[in-house]
Amino acid sequence: MTDRQHIVDSVTATLNSRPEAFAIAHANKIDARGVVTNFWIIADANGTIAATGTSDTEFEHACVAYGIANEHIIDAQGLIATPGYIDIHSHGAWEQSFDNGLEGINTARAGHAMHGTTRQVLSLITNPLDTLCDNLRYVYKAMQSRPDILGAHLEGPFLALSRKGAHDPQCLRDPEPAIVDQLLEAAHGCLRQITIAPELEYGMQAIRTYAKAGVAPAVGHCDADYETARQAFDCGATIMTHMFNAMNGLHHRKPGPIPAALEDSRVTIELICDGFHVQDQILRLAFNLAPHRIALVTDAMAATDCPDGSYKLGALDVNVVNGHARLVSNNAIAGSTLTLEAAVQHVIHLGFSPIDAIEAATLTPARALGFDVPNPITQNPLGLLAPGYAADILLLQQTDWKVAHTWCAGRKIQ
Missing domain, CATH: 2.30.40.10 (Urease, subunit C, domain 1)
Incomplete structure (x- = not known):
C-alpha cells in the first residue's frame, strides 16, 4: 500500500x-x-x-x-x-477527480484535507448528461457517511461556447427546463451551486428555477454584458464563478459582468489566488473593491499536490508544467493545482491582514451557501x-x- x-x-x-x-x-x-x-x-x-x-x-x-x-x-x-478551510469550487487532487466515483472522491478529498480544507463542495466538470447525473448520485452517496462533503457544484453544461475554458464543447447545452429538472432530480438535494452563462436561451429561467430549489446559481463562463449580469443577480444568482477567468473582462466602454458583481452586495465573488490565474495587482483590486465578499477557491484539478506531467480533466488531456495546468489541445488553462492553504498564504503575502485571508477561506464561502447558520446539512454553522x-x-x-x-x-x- x-x-x-x-x-x-x-x-x-x-x-x-x-x-x-x-x-x-x-x-x-x-x-x-x-x-x-x-x-x-x-x-x-x-x-x-x-x-x-x-x-x-x-x-x-x-x-x-x-x-x-x-x-x-x-x-x-x-x-x-x-476555522477549517471551505472550498466551494474544486475538481480534484492526488491524480483523482471528483467525477471518478467514490474512489475519486475519497482520494481527492484526502489530498485537500491534508492542506486544511475541512469542508468541500465537489465541482463536476462538463460531461454528457447521463454522466453528470451519475456523478451527482455519487456525491449524494458519499455525503451520507461523511461530514466533510457539502454537496456538488456543476460547472457546466450551461456555459458559453466562447468562454468554455477547459470544458468539452461537445457537451455544452442550453439550460432547457427539462434538463434543469433532470439534474435536480439526479442530485437528490445534494446540488449546492451551478455555474450558468445567463445570456444563454432559458438562462434567466434556469437561474430562477435553481434559486427556488435552494441551489446557488453562479454567473460564469459567460459573455454576458453588464445589464445581463445585473438581471441574473436580480433573478437569484448569488455567486460569480472565479471572477476574471472565463468571462469578458473590464473595459471602460463595455463594463461586462465584473462590475455588476462588484457593486452588488448580494454576490459572493470567487477568486483563484495563485498569482497565475489572476495577477497580483488585480487580486489586490478585487479585495479592496469587495471587502468581506471574496471567497478563495482553488478550481483544483487532479494534478493538485502532484508532480508536473500528463493528467486528465474529464475526458480532456492536460499537461502540467511548473505547476500550471493547460489543455494539450489548445493550451487553455485547465483549472489549477492550488490548495486553500497556499491561497491563504498568497493573500497574506500580498499584504492583506491574516484576518481578511482567513475570512475569505472560511466564513465567506460558508455564507455563500448558507452554512454560516444552522442548516440541515452540517447542523452546526461553519x-x-x-x-x-x-x-x-x-x-x-x-x-x-x-x-x-x-x-x-x-x-x-x-
Whole structure:
C-alpha cells in the first residue's frame, strides 16, 4: 500500500467515525471576528465547539465540566487556531477527480484535507448528461457517511461556447427546463451551486428555477454584458464563478459582468489566488473593491499536490508544467493545482491582514451557501471559532501559515 493510499484510507475511516470530545489550549485564534491570544477551545462529543475563552482558570473548570481527560487536551504552544478551510469550487487532487466515483472522491478529498480544507463542495466538470447525473448520485452517496462533503457544484453544461475554458464543447447545452429538472432530480438535494452563462436561451429561467430549489446559481463562463449580469443577480444568482477567468473582462466602454458583481452586495465573488490565474495587482483590486465578499477557491484539478506531467480533466488531456495546468489541445488553462492553504498564504503575502485571508477561506464561502447558520446539512454553522459552531479547527505554524493539525466536525484528520 502506498503512503498516499494509507492516508486516503485513514482520512476516509476517520470521517466515517464518531467524534470525540477534546480541548485545545494556549493558541492564538484568528477568524473573521479578529485575533485573540491565549485562546482555548472545548469541543464536545457531537463535533460542536462547546466553549471558548482566554482564562486558564476558566479552561480548567470547563475541562472538568465537559469531562475532558488530560490525554485529550492539546497544548497548542502558541500555534495559530483558525476555522477549517471551505472550498466551494474544486475538481480534484492526488491524480483523482471528483467525477471518478467514490474512489475519486475519497482520494481527492484526502489530498485537500491534508492542506486544511475541512469542508468541500465537489465541482463536476462538463460531461454528457447521463454522466453528470451519475456523478451527482455519487456525491449524494458519499455525503451520507461523511461530514466533510457539502454537496456538488456543476460547472457546466450551461456555459458559453466562447468562454468554455477547459470544458468539452461537445457537451455544452442550453439550460432547457427539462434538463434543469433532470439534474435536480439526479442530485437528490445534494446540488449546492451551478455555474450558468445567463445570456444563454432559458438562462434567466434556469437561474430562477435553481434559486427556488435552494441551489446557488453562479454567473460564469459567460459573455454576458453588464445589464445581463445585473438581471441574473436580480433573478437569484448569488455567486460569480472565479471572477476574471472565463468571462469578458473590464473595459471602460463595455463594463461586462465584473462590475455588476462588484457593486452588488448580494454576490459572493470567487477568486483563484495563485498569482497565475489572476495577477497580483488585480487580486489586490478585487479585495479592496469587495471587502468581506471574496471567497478563495482553488478550481483544483487532479494534478493538485502532484508532480508536473500528463493528467486528465474529464475526458480532456492536460499537461502540467511548473505547476500550471493547460489543455494539450489548445493550451487553455485547465483549472489549477492550488490548495486553500497556499491561497491563504498568497493573500497574506500580498499584504492583506491574516484576518481578511482567513475570512475569505472560511466564513465567506460558508455564507455563500448558507452554512454560516444552522442548516440541515452540517447542523452546526461553519466559519468561526465560537460556541455552537462546528468543531472544524486548524492549527497553523506561526512562521509560514502551514497547516500542522486539522479537525473536521471534531474528528482529527492530522
